[in-house]
Amino acid sequence: MERIVISLVLLFLICYVGDAAIMITENGTNATMNCTTNSASYQWAKLISGSYQNLQTSSKYSFSGKSLTIHNPNQNDSGFYQCLLLRGDSSVSGTESPIELVVKVNGGWSIWSIWSACTVTCEYGTQRRIRICNNPAPAGGGQSCQGSDTNSQTCNANICPPVNGGWSIWSEWGMCTVTCGDGTRIKTRSCNNPLPSGGGLNCQGLNTDSDSCSIFQCPVDGGWSFWGFWGACMATCGNGKNSRKRFCNNPTPANGGTHCQGQEYDNNSCLLPACAVDGGWSPWGSWGACTVTCGNGHQKRRRVCNNPIPANGGVRCQGEEYNNNSCAFSTCAEPEQQPVGSIPIAVGTVSGVLVIIIVIIIIVIYAKRRWYNSEQERNYEKTDITRGKSHIYGETHANHTYQNDLQAAEIEVTAAENTYIDEASLVKKCVVSDLTQRFRNKELFGRSLRAEFKLLQNQASNTKPCNNEYEFVDTGIRKDVNQLNINNSTLKMLYHNNVSVLLEMPQKNLAEQFWTIVEDHCIENVILLVKENEKVEKFYPKLDDIFRMKSLEIYLDSAERTNTNIMLLAFNLQNKTTQKKRNVKMFKTNVCKSLSVEAMCCILGKASEVTDATVLIINSKKTDLSVCGVLAVCLNVIYAIKNGSTFSLLENAMVANKNDRGFFKNFDDYELCYKVIENYLETVNTYDFIE
Missing domain, CATH: 3.90.190.10 (Protein tyrosine phosphatase superfamily)
Structure with a gap:
């Protein structure tokens, strides 16, 4: 029932006072409200307990024309006021918007209370008294009381007898210092049972006590060791790969710790001497022209060892480079008989002389080569360091060998003619192309190398340095x-x-x-x-x-x-x-x-x-x-x-x-x-x- 009444009051307030004007006045200051209606009959009323009650002339209220004056208002006069329009029979014909009066009251202190008991029975203590901000209490937005609501003073200056301190009981054991593994825990006590006073002695002994505590073993995360040695290259020639390993043992994971992050193996590319490539023949070329235009002859075709070219010590192609084939045409016509004369004799003589000259040239070249090879074997014997490798004065590169005997003979003759070596030129600085050209002229380079070493030995006794950069x-x-x-x-x-x-x-x-x-x-x-x-x-x-x-x-x-x-x-x-x-x-x-x-x-x-x-x-x-x-x-x-x-x-x-x-x-x-x-x-x- 009480809830229903409250709900009705609230509904009334919302409906009838929701658009009320507000008038604020100080406590004790008269407040005047005006009724703006043109009606000749009206009545002022105040909202009391959910309904408007008519106001009558009194020491509190007075009326002048259509105005209402509230004398010496206080907090109790705060509320809603309304001008009611009346008919001839004094019934209400209409209302104006209500006016809310707010009386602003500043707070005021009550009188001080009596002093409380002294906090001690001997030596110096304190006692206090209080006051309340309710005379009057602040309202309507008024200021609160100024100053403190408490007051204290010293009391009981009598000297107390000495009291020695005493320990309290021990507290409960505290938390272990670690969350896993072995740790410690402590408990405490206080010197407050009683507190030492009057010159009494402090408590004797420690205020803390410790004890070991053990929880489950801590997890240990794994850590990698250093990388091991690189393994052997997983190839016998050319490009390959090798690997090295590390172990998750620095430390080893334990008690649920995580395993090492990352790879256990590390791979690397390795380069070995290039793989040997065996030579392969190209397809046969076309057959060449027949050697004759009539009768029986032959023709040939060629293939090249370039499919692939032998490299890096690979074997050359096996088999013949040229392939011969017989070819036949119609029988040749019988040649006409020529009279025997001087022409065949001359041709035979010239042919014989040419054959003899060619044989002599071949013998000379062969003899010089035999002599050169014997000299090379005596002068440049291979040491243990270079066995299995071409001599530096021999064939140095596949792309730079001499193509035929005629070129070789020309170079040998040139080398034989250069019998004088300028020692000053031996020390002269050069570039790579100069050095490789020296490598090509085998005989001259061999003798110049001997001359360089002789100059090197003779120089050792000279006290002057050759180059001050050293x-x-x-x-x-x-x-x-x-x-x-x-x-x-x-x-x-x-x-x-x-x-x-x-x-x-x-x-x-x-x-x-x-x-x-x-x-x-x-x-x-x-x-x-x-x-x-x-x-x-x-x-x-x-x-x-x-x-x-x-x-x-x-x-x-x-x-x-x-x-x-x-x-x-x-x-x-x-x-x-x-x-x-x-x-x-x-x-x-x-x-x-x-x-x-x-x-x-x-x-x-x-x-x-x-x-x-x-x-x-x-x-x-x-x-x-x-x-x-x-x-x-x-x-x-x-x-x-x-x-x-x-x-x-x-x-x-x-x-x-x-x-x-x-x-x-x-x-x-x-x-x-x-x-x-x-x-x-x-x-x-x-x-x-x-x-």
């Missing part, structure tokens, strides 16, 4: 900016441009001295020449190991066997002072005797991939010093070839030999330089532009 550095004495330096060392090395030869290994602090050289002089490639079974592991870290020095950290990133006797080691070197990282490649040899020409070309080709890259060549105690000389000389020549500059192999060798006779002690050592350069030129097809 210097023999004693690093314990020289401290020039462009020299290689080793602190507290007297090691000697040959230095030229970006190629250096360390002539002896450091004996103390081997690894630290070595890597200090590599870092201080930005060495990019290291060629380490060692003999089989020679221990040089002190030079570098193994896989899964790190060399830590004062300012450097070095670790082995990968190891790959690029040749039967060559291991390519890739290192990461970090300078802890500058925080810079870079890669260093080391070509480590492992041979029973000397390096082969092919192995040297393999090292030089990879070491010179970046033109003018800094290279350090190190000679172990057991390795021949001559190999260092050959590599240093050839590397500088290869740099010059790649840069398109002129070069002199002899000049490079003279400077090296000038400083240490151990580089080129005999002719074979010097000849090896040309063999390596020739092999390099063949490998990169440098001959192809010379026709």
Whole structure:
């Protein structure tokens, strides 16, 4: 029932006072409302309990004309007022819009309450009293009371007797410090039972206690190990692939941890010597014309060994290049009889003389060839290094062999005529085309090579350097900016441009001295020449190991066997002072005797991939010093070839030999330089532009 009444009141308010005007007045200030109707009869009413009640003249209300004045209004006078229009019988004929009166009342404080009890029974405490903002309470948008509603003062200054502190009971154990594995948990207590006061003692002992806690084992996510060695190339020639493997054991995943992300295998392309291509015959050509126009004759056709052309040591085509076939025509007519005279005799005589001349020429050419081959076998015996490879003065390229005996004879005659060799021209710098032209003239080049070696030996006693770009550095004495330096060392090395030869290994602090050289002089490639079974592991870290020095950290990133006797080691070197990282490649040899020409070309080709890259060549105690000389000389020549500059192999060798006779002690050592350069030129097809 109560809900129904409230609903009806609200509905009435919405219908009848929804568009009421608002009048705001201060508390105690008279408020006057006007009725704007033209009707002669009207009546003022106030909304009380859901219905309008007529107002009568009193001390609170007065009427003047059509106006209503409310005297000394307060909060109780707030509400809705309406002017009612009356008929002659005093019944309501209409209404005007109601007016809402809002009396604005500012809040006022009540009187203070009595003081509360003192907070302590001894020493200094406090007591407080309060007041309420209800005299009157703020209404109609009036201001609230100003100031604080509480007031306090000190009380009871009596001195209390001392009270010693006492511990509270222990709290519950807290959470374990870890979410898995072994951890600890703690509980606490407070010195508040009672609190120490009046100079009483504090609680004795610890306010915390700890205990071990153990939860299930933590999951361990897997981590990759370092990459292993590159496997063998999965091909016997040409392009192939090889792979290396790593293991998910650093650490091994455990207790539900995730497995390593990424691939277990890493694949790489590898290049072996080009595959041998056996030659194949082209289709037979058309038959040629018959050799006769009557009677019996023959005709031939040809095929060419170019389908494909034999390459890289492949066998030539088997079988005949030409195919003969008989051909027959009608019987020839009998020739008319000619009288016997002087003409046949003359023809026979001339023919006989020509035959004799041709036989003599053939005998001379054959004899000279036999003599030349015997001389070549005596002068240029092949060493162990070059067995199985064409001699550099023999056939150097398939596209540049001489096509017939006449050309060969002409070149031999030309070589025989050049009996004088200008020694000054031997030191002269040349380009690649000059060198390949020298390779072609076999006899002259052979004698010029002997002359170069003789000049190389005679020069060794001359105290004046041939080229001041080379210097023999004693690093314990020289401290020039462009020299290689080793602190507290007297090691000697040959230095030229970006190629250096360390002539002896450091004996103390081997690894630290070595890597200090590599870092201080930005060495990019290291060629380490060692003999089989020679221990040089002190030079570098193994896989899964790190060399830590004062300012450097070095670790082995990968190891790959690029040749039967060559291991390519890739290192990461970090300078802890500058925080810079870079890669260093080391070509480590492992041979029973000397390096082969092919192995040297393999090292030089990879070491010179970046033109003018800094290279350090190190000679172990057991390795021949001559190999260092050959590599240093050839590397500088290869740099010059790649840069398109002129070069002199002899000049490079003279400077090296000038400083240490151990580089080129005999002719074979010097000849090896040309063999390596020739092999390099063949490998990169440098001959192809010379026709």
